[in-house]
Amino acid sequence: MAKTKAKEKPRAKGELGWKEIEIGFFITEPGNSVEVRTGDWKSRRPVVDFKKCNKCTLCYFFCPEGCIAKNKDGFFEADLFYCKGCGICAAECPKEAIAMAEEAK
Amino acid sequence: MAKREGIEVSVAVGDAAMLSDVDVVSAYPITPQTHIVEHLAELVANGELRAAYIPVESEHSAMSACLGASAVGARTFTATASQGLELMHEVLFVASAMRLPIVMAVANRALSAPISIWGDHSDVMAARDVGWIQIFVENGQETVDNVICAFRIGEDRRVLLPVMIHLDGFALTHVIEPIELPDKKDVDQFLPPFKYPLPLDPKKPVTMGALGSPFIYTEVKWAQEINLEKAKDVVLEIWQKFGKAFGRTYSPIEQYRTEGARVLLLTMGSYSETAMVAVDKMRGEGKEVGLLKLRLWRPFPYQELRKTVKNADVLIVLDRAISFGGPGGPVCSEVKAALYAEVKRPKIVGFVGGLGGRDISMAGFAEMVERGMEIARSGSKREFEIYGVRE
Numbered sequence: 001m002a003k004t005k006a007k008e009k010p011r012a013k014g015e016l017g018w019k020e021i022e023i024g025f026f027i028t029e030p031g032n033s034v035e036v037r038t039g040d041w042k043s044r045r046p047v048v049d050f051k052k053c054n055k056c057t058l059c060y061f062f063c064p065e066g067c068i069a070k071n072k073d074g075f076f077e078a079d080l081f082y083c084k085g086c087g088i089c090a091a092e093c094p095k096e097a098i099a100m101a102e103e104a105k
Numbered sequence: 106m107a108k109r110e111g112i113e114v115s116v117a118v119g120d121a122a123m124l125s126d127v128d129v130v131s132a133y134p135i136t137p138q139t140h141i142v143e144h145l146a147e148l149v150a151n152g153e154l155r156a157a158y159i160p161v162e163s164e165h166s167a168m169s170a171c172l173g174a175s176a177v178g179a180r181t182f183t184a185t186a187s188q189g190l191e192l193m194h195e196v197l198f199v200a201s202a203m204r205l206p207i208v209m210a211v212a213n214r215a216l217s218a219p220i221s222i223w224g225d226h227s228d229v230m231a232a233r234d235v236g237w238i239q240i241f242v243e244n245g246q247e248t249v250d251n252v253i254c255a256f257r258i259g260e261d262r263r264v265l266l267p268v269m270i271h272l273d274g275f276a277l278t279h280v281i282e283p284i285e286l287p288d289k290k291d292v293d294q295f296l297p298p299f300k301y302p303l304p305l306d307p308k309k310p311v312t313m314g315a316l317g318s319p320f321i322y323t324e325v326k327w328a329q330e331i332n333l334e335k336a337k338d339v340v341l342e343i344w345q346k347f348g349k350a351f352g353r354t355y356s357p358i359e360q361y362r363t364e365g366a367r368v369l370l371l372t373m374g375s376y377s378e379t380a381m382v383a384v385d386k387m388r389g390e391g392k393e394v395g396l397l398k399l400r401l402w403r404p405f406p407y408q409e410l411r412k413t414v415k416n417a418d419v420l421i422v423l424d425r426a427i428s429f430g431g432p433g434g435p436v437c438s439e440v441k442a443a444l445y446a447e448v449k450r451p452k453i454v455g456f457v458g459g460l461g462g463r464d465i466s467m468a469g470f471a472e473m474v475e476r477g478m479e480i481a482r483s484g485s486k487r488e489f490e491i492y493g494v495r496e
Contacts, residue, residue, distance in 0.1 A: 014320070015321070016329040018331070022202050024202065024313060026203075026311045026315075027315050028311050032312070040319060040320050041319060
């Protein structure tokens, strides 16, 4: 699954202009759900305090969107392109290392 | 050579669908559309029409079956009226958004309650914004011609949209008129076989009707709107081509005796026939009155309307539906909106009349013109007036 590191806005593959829409908005290529920016309606985003995190992986397993992955330092972080801001990771974190910050836009 | 013969308009609609080589018909009978689908069922049962006739339990199912048929690339036809059109309402939006060129005849009829099986335009107006191309016809010949044109318009690669043909219930559906049914070989020449560009096909799967999240929905809807707006040029082009092939040409706003007219009357559907005779009489009395017949309801012909009315002093619009609590009849509201920014425009007067099959006679149109001129001179207490109501 292609992970987009983009914080927010650079146009993703699925974010077509109106002239690029297929007839009837039909989907002609399988597996294009990875192009869908499900992260665009969140009102809060998870912010991890890596000093508190002990890499227990609970956030990784509880995330209903499956958008939390291990970064190069072995800590777990959400891909904000997909994260809907549900806050389950923050609620489950036994170390209270995840805070939900207001989306400032 | 095509024969001109006396035929019930509903039967002729079925024959026009047959001449168009329709593959699938799915419909639920409802007065006053019944004869159309009865005739098609008969043609299929007799083996005269090689098509699948899908009987269903409701109009919602009829339109849903039509979606599926059209999605595999079958030429699809249906017909309904009134409550039936309302029952299929949510599916109508899907047909246009998924760009499926279903053709549907709507035998315009009033809505309940009270139950009325008679004609007016309440059903159409409630389905005004569903994204279909919508054409009004005023007699049997126009109905036949436009059913055939509708397939070619809807299936054009530049369009790919469903088309409604509006014919007034009873006043047209149940009337026997002299109609020229075109020869099959001429229709075959005019109407190429339907080839849907992205049909449902196991060899090349596509997903239709997927989720459109907020990140894409606006783009999809704008693409749909621009497509419908652009379809107007194709409608005009195909009407021209039909004219060349069959000698009868149609236009989005037909003009009748409008030369030098100070007062214009605007009607839709079968009432235009009575209005023409009324205009003849008024012209005979020296009144400078002309008639506009709005044929293309969607996409709305803005430029044509502006051009047509700019030299008139008064424009009287007759609606056959009430937009309850609104600013006037739906047609009059749109006509006003279309002309709002024009520097030179007539005074616009709106009447609602002809509800639930109430007749408007020749004298009625003359009365409306008189009253309309009076309102244009000295105003009215109301946004619109109703014609022919008892106190």
